[in-house]
Amino acid sequence: MKFLIAAPLLLGFLTACTGQENLTRGEWSPYSSATADLEKVSQNLKPYQFSTSQRVYLGTETSTLKNQTIYNIPVLNTWIKENKSNQGLHFLSYQIYAYEDLPELPSSFFKNTESYAMSLESIRKLTPQGDKLLDHAPAFMAYKGSLAPVWVINYLKDGIHLRQKIVHAKGFHVLSDEPMGSSFQKSLMRLQATVYPEGPKRSGLEQVQLSNLQSGPFISSRKLRIHSASGKDVPIQNEPLNFDPEDEKFPQVQVYYTLQKANSWFEQNLGWTWAGILEVQTQMGYPENINSAFYYRNRIRLGQGDGVRFKNIPLDPSIVIHESVHAVVDRLTGLPFQGEGGSINEALADFITACQLNTPLMGEVAIPHEENRRSLTPLRKWSDLNGGLYNDSLVISSFLWSLRETLGEEKVLQSLVRTLRDTTPGDNFKSFSEKFIHTTLMELNSEERALFFKTLKQAHWPTDL
Ligand SMILES: [Zn+2]
Structure with a gap:
């Protein structure tokens, strides 16, 4: 092992009963060397059934995340995550209901x-x-x-x-x-459209190409479907999509363009994207102008904004991309939307959005008052954690952003992707930071490690190193 650690961060295989919930949990990590245990654990899980897998390929690795099922019916709050390389299984984490007798099916x-x-x-x-x-x-x-x-x-x-x-x-x-959720075979066509390529703050109206469109009564591709709650969808025929920004069809075209670009960015920079089709609805709450945007289960809903606290939400690339990152992260980690896991989820959504847009500022277009926007600068400290969902997400995301400044985006994204591969719905700040630190150290040379330690120290992150 090339890196120095005083003690293994994760103690190989462990089981614990989470009291009232009666769920059995264990995690085998690549940082311990108990390979024999791993095979045994895998055997012990054999009698149980799991959902069909959501497999994500990351280079030579595959990562699968499933949940327990009984008679094909899901058991809530359970998961099994397995990562394999050509050398075999090297990461296993699970939380299951270990029953002796099958329950009755109503x-x-x-x-x-x-x-x-x-x-x-x-x-x-x-x-x-x-x-x-x-x-x-x-x-x-x-x-x-x-x-x-x-x-x-x-x-x-x-x-x-x-x-x-x-x-x-x-x-x-x-x-x-x-x-x-999170607040905030037909022939494929290419059509000309008018959009703000970088959003209305950083670009003017331009003609662009929308690709992979399917003809039909609304905008769709194999990865996206865009509807408006007003019922006024944008039909796709052979006509260019040139609408005035005041036209209620314009936001649907803008959202499609933003997410088409985001989807390619995810594939190129992370190696995977959201599963299946992402359904987006604009004008949520129509005819009212709602101050809300959220993601849940491959659905994004975007209000329009009341023009005071929020305006033109669908035109804000940071909000639209942020919601789509949830879909990407969800597929690999199943992280929750509340609690510490929820803050990690929000931090990932903000950080990955910030990388994509090359700015630490969120909500530049949609949030008129600067003091209401989130920014990944300045660097927050670990001691700033206070239980607030977005406050705590900024502790994580501002750390990642600061690290991006010192190590470069490619390195940080690479570590993050490797960490997410080993992230499960049960992770909290402590376990996530341990996984991230460990993974990052494995990727860095000694010079980079010194820079990494400097940032860890500046942010007062706890390390047993
Ligand atoms: Zn979010």
């Missing part, structure tokens, strides 16, 4: 049954007027020492705030209700 989980229809009725009754149901799906959840059948219901509160409710599939009592 009849209401079968579509076309009377009890399924009755469940739907109960779910509708739980939804107050003004809230909009998006989807519902059966799941299992560790609850009070056993596995409870539940319904996972995604809905828009008051039509605009994305939330997720989990209700018991038998008693229909609400077990949790939380905000979700």
Whole structure:
């Protein structure tokens, strides 16, 4: 080993019961040398079932992230992440429900049954007027020492705030209700369009080419679908897409252009992009002008902004790209949107956006008041962590930005990609920083390491090094 560490950062294989939730967790890292254990752990997991894999290829490596299933129904808060190279499995992390007897499958989980229809009725009754149901799906959840059948219901509160409710599939009592997501073969066509290539702050209106378009009643490609909540979508025929910026069709074209570019950037600089199709809706909350933008499960929704606190949200490349980074990060890590994992998620979205736009400033176009914008400068310190989602994300993102200044973007992105490969939904600030520091040290020569230590010291990051 070329780097110096006093103690292994992750102690190979470990199990812990997370008390009330009864989930079993373990992580085997490449930083310990317990290869024999890894095979054994892998064997122990054999009796359990997992979802079909979301595999991401990173050079010669493959990374898969799945969740546990029982009768093909997902078990909430579980995961298994495996990274393989041609030498075999070298990273394994999991959190599962280790059952002895299979739980009973309620009849209401079968579509076309009377009890399924009755469940739907109960779910509708739980939804107050003004809230909009998006989807519902059966799941299992560790609850009070056993596995409870539940319904996972995604809905828009008051039509605009994305939330997720989990209700018991038998008693229909609400077990949790939380905000979700992050606020803020046809022939393919190329069409001329008018957009602001770098956003309206940094560029004027120009003619560009939109590629890979599919003909149809709205803008779409194999990676993107753009709709407006106003119902006025942009049909794709053989006509150029030249609209006035005041036209409500303009933002849809601008969003497509921004995300088409972002998608190529992700592929070139990270080595992977979001899974499948990203669905984008502009004019969220129409006819009102809503101050909100969020990502959840391959969907981005963008309000227009009230013109006071926010304006022209879809024209702001930093907001649109930020939301799409969530889709990219989600695919590889499954990081949550709340808590410490949520702050890490936000930090990644801001940092990767900042790299792409080559500016530490977020929200330049959409947020008129400078004091309301986020900036990845100056460097925040570890002691600034206070539990605030965006405050804490800035501690991480400003550190990465500062490191980009000293080590260069390519190095930092390379370390970050390798770290994300080993990041799971269960990571917190401590474990994430340990993984990042470790991975980065492996990538650097001695001169670069000295610079890295300097930044770590400036930011007061805890290191056992
Ligand atoms: Zn976000």
